[in-house]
Amino acid sequence: MNSKIWLSSPHMGGTEQKYINEAFQENWIAPLGPNVTGFENDLENYLGENKKVAALSSGTAAIHLALVLAGVLYNDEVLCQSFTFSASANPIAYQRAIPVFVDSEEETWNMCPIHLEKAIQDRIVKGKKPKAIIVVHLYGMPAKIDEIQAIAKKYEIILIEDAAEALGSSYKGQKCGTFGDYGILSFNGNKIITTSGGGALVCKNEEEKNKAIFLATQARDDAPHYQHSHIGYNYRMSNIVAGIGRGQMEVLDEHVSLRQVMHRFYNEIFKDTAGVTVFNELNESYVSNHWLSCVLVDEEKAGFSREGIRLVLLKDNIESRPLWKPMHLQPVFTTSGFYGSGYCEKLFNTGLCLPSGSNLTEVDKERIRIALNNII
Numbered sequence: 001m002n003s004k005i006w007l008s009s010p011h012m013g014g015t016e017q018k019y020i021n022e023a024f025q026e027n028w029i030a031p032l033g034p035n036v037t038g039f040e041n042d043l044e045n046y047l048g049e050n051k052k053v054a055a056l057s058s059g060t061a062a063i064h065l066a067l068v069l070a071g072v073l074y075n076d077e078v079l080c081q082s083f084t085f086s087a088s089a090n091p092i093a094y095q096r097a098i099p100v101f102v103d104s105e106e107e108t109w110n111m112c113p114i115h116l117e118k119a120i121q122d123r124i125v126k127g128k129k130p131k132a133i134i135v136v137h138l139y140g141m142p143a144k145i146d147e148i149q150a151i152a153k154k155y156e157i158i159l160i161e162d163a164a165e166a167l168g169s170s171y172k173g174q175k176c177g178t179f180g181d182y183g184i185l186s187f188n189g190n191k192i193i194t195t196s197g198g199g200a201l202v203c204k205n206e207e208e209k210n211k212a213i214f215l216a217t218q219a220r221d222d223a224p225h226y227q228h229s230h231i232g233y234n235y236r237m238s239n240i241v242a243g244i245g246r247g248q249m250e251v252l253d254e255h256v257s258l259r260q261v262m263h264r265f266y267n268e269i270f271k272d273t274a275g276v277t278v279f280n281e282l283n284e285s286y287v288s289n290h291w292l293s294c295v296l297v298d299e300e301k302a303g304f305s306r307e308g309i310r311l312v313l314l315k316d317n318i319e320s321r322p323l324w325k326p327m328h329l330q331p332v333f334t335t336s337g338f339y340g341s342g343y344c345e346k347l348f349n350t351g352l353c354l355p356s357g358s359n360l361t362e363v364d365k366e367r368i369r370i371a372l373n374n375i376i
């Protein structure tokens with residue numbers, strides 16, 4: 001059996017261990033210290049727009065804190081993109097709030113601004129204005145953020161931008177993660193850069209960042225003894241983990257361009273294949289990091305299905321995976337509301353994510369090319 005080719009696996013740059021060793025030498029093992037500050041500074045410099053970043057234990061924790069800071073409480077409604085990973089929506093349930101899901105549009109596969117506005121208007125008519133909107137840049141593709149920002153502003157609803165998959169993507173030259181009232185990043189093992197596990201909350205200013213850090217470190221009041229007037233969380237990133245992040249920031253640009261190379265590789269392979277559409281940017285305003293390269297398969301035109309491609313790759317120990325299953329179709333969310341025509345369900349039924357790691361070798365690529373040529 002050939003060795004396994006993964007969809008997306010960790011790719012170290014080389015200097016990560018230097019930062020970890022420094023932490024050991026200085027005994028900065030606790031969840032604070034120079035690597036945490038250094039990693040936050042690196043992210044702030046990278047994202048620009050005067051944003052302030054709080055490094056946390058996961059992207060999920062960052063979404064949860066964004067909801068807490070947005071004032072989302074029991075029984076409040078939160079509008080969330082249906083086509084996403086469950087981590088975008090689960091923190092709504094942590095707050096005992098009510099998720100209401102919104103369909104995707106065809107061009108970016110992300111939240112449809114038209115269905116979003118219809119949902120807001122309908123929820124208002126039914127008696128409750130949603131407290132927050134969670135928009136996602138799925139697979140690294142920027143959402144229609146101009147339209148979504150304008151709607152959030154018009155109805156005065158807080159916008160949370162889930163950029164877990166989109167570090168390094170941009171829209172009209174502005175980095176993803178900096179458009180919302182809050183942005184969130186993930187450094188999980190399969191993401192564009194990884195700290196082995198971690199995340200960050202991107203905030204508008206220092207004051208918001210300090211509030212996030214206060215909540216993420218058990219919400220301890222300023223007193224010599226332990227005094228608490230808020231419910232806190234243990235969500236801070238450790239100084240060891242942040243050391244990996246500092247090393248990864250040195251190779252972020254390189255990793256983004258290698259993912260983009262993988263995306264061009266698939267465009268080349270499928271360029272003459274009827275019925276297979278590689279997921280591409282709509283125009284030059286959109287720059288995707290192409291965290292994962294994806295295709296849609298029209299079985300009638302192609303003569304084979306999405307499952308056909310998946311199985312032919314699997315036969316050679318190459319991992320691929322159907323697109324995210326929409327949240328409104330998940331057993332845990334079946335009672336939640338949904339606004340849309342079901343486009344995201346079509347994406348789920350016909351789409352496939354292909355191996356996209358920045359560490360794939362020429363030999364790996366040749367194996368992928370041969371397997372795909374077997375079916376097309």
Ligand SMILES: *Cc1c(COP(=O)(O)O)cnc(C)c1O
Nearest residue numbers: 058059060085087088164186188
């Ligand atoms: C990975 C991911 C998250 C969660 O990040 P973790 O760091 O794994 O908690 C949230 N949203 C999306 C879209 C993701 O892909």
